[in-house]
Amino acid sequence: MPDQIADLSDLRGDCAQCFGLCCVALPFAASADFARDKPAGRPCPNLQGDHRCGIHAELRTKGFTGCTVYDCFGAGQKVSQLTFGGQDWRTGPKDQVRRMSDVFPVVRQLHELLWYLTEARGLDAAAPVHADLGRALERTERLTRQTPEELAALDVAAHRQEVNVLLLRTSELVRAGIAGTKGKKGKGKDRRGADLMGARLRGADLRGASLRGAYLIAADLTGADLRGADMIGADLRDADLTDADLTGAFFLTQPQLNAARGSAGTRLPRSVTRPVHWAAAG
Template sequence: MISQSIKNNLTADCENCFGLCCVALPYAKSADFAFDKESGSPCRNLQKDFRCGIHGKLREEGFKGCTVYECFGAGQKVSRITYQGHDWRKQPEKAKEMFDLFPIMQQLHEMLCYLEEAMALKETKSIYPDLHDIYFKMEQLTNLSAAEILSQDIPAHRALVNELLLKTSLLVRSKIKNKKKPKGKNLLGAKMRHADLKGSDFRGALLIAADLREADLRLCDFIGADMRDADLSDANLEGSFFLTQAQINSAKGNDRTRLPLTLSKPKHWG
């Protein structure tokens, strides 16, 4: 019997997954990964029990990219709900379908995660019925068969969700008057130390290695922002939204970095 916690969990539960992110997803040798891996090819560190053989020392072994990935619960959903606990090793004829489905389920669960966050905000009271309605429809979509999900127009669903997330962003950030807008979306290595960026729209922004030390980042929209190696030391991100633990894990910070209540300071921050 499948527990309700697995059905509704929007965070990764590796104990209930068949190591799908370690097989389905490709990656190239880089600062984030120690070697190349093709889609559908199991990582050489994946063990027979679907656990990572170097999980406790991924960063030291050159797999920083693994430590900042979040499937939003798609792994256990595909493993335990869609395929009812039958793994890809025991049914190789279903392996490719399972691997194709996993990244799509990840997208659907990510959208559910953002919608869930939007519904919890007091500023979205006026659009709550619309948020609830599309959340229910998206959740129903994730419970379809693999073939039915693979036949869906995911970009069309994402566009509908994004429209409501944009409205959410405007409702939350409208409280901030005289906002200082960041200069574009390409903020790679940008020097913004001490900057007053409260209420900024960082949707899809490249914040890689940006200097955000001691910056005021309250009530900012961070959906889709690339925050790898961005320095958030002593920065204040309280009240910021559409910010994931994976994004925080990819950044730098310290004990004085203030985060939204739903997020935790990574161990590697020291």
């Protein structure tokens, strides 16, 4: 792991440097997303001795769709190689699994914040708060480098609240310069936390809209214009983004995109990649 976060590429999972922590530390319950129950701290039965998933190429067909929409933002390798000094939970002390299971979700949350802060600091329109964003980024990175005991006791919610103030200001600055419907500025389209489950938004003009925490589950966004929209925390599970334009959309993460449906015609910001299953669906 680098000493400091340079860009978003430092915040992508590297399974080769991780001890399969997402397959061990996290719990899941039998549902449409997971074929079986698994408690926290118990290795998934699909986890192999080399810490790789034995059914990775078949997760969707085997009933583990939930695994395909998860991303640790690089927290897995941080905890494996830095926090625990490269000591495998299989060969470490008896309580190693428990300690890693306590720490991994904390670092994962901090790394998600690092993603947002890094992206925000790269947005030209957010120049008035770049210095504050830089300080928050440095502080968050320092927190990720604490001891296992300090991390397990960390109040992540409080830190997230502090960071969120800056992210909200960033959103206002970015969206203020984006023209929306009938020439109105995007900052007037506040759909934060809106219940848009199954909504018919085909071709909708959502330029510069705030969709923070909006429920867009199974929404029809075919051909929708989402340029410059704030997507932080938006639930895009099974949302149809076929031919939608998300150019310049910000705070959009790979897990959100992986949970949605799309096409070769869907235009995306450079911070994310087109999910493999989109091509398969097409």
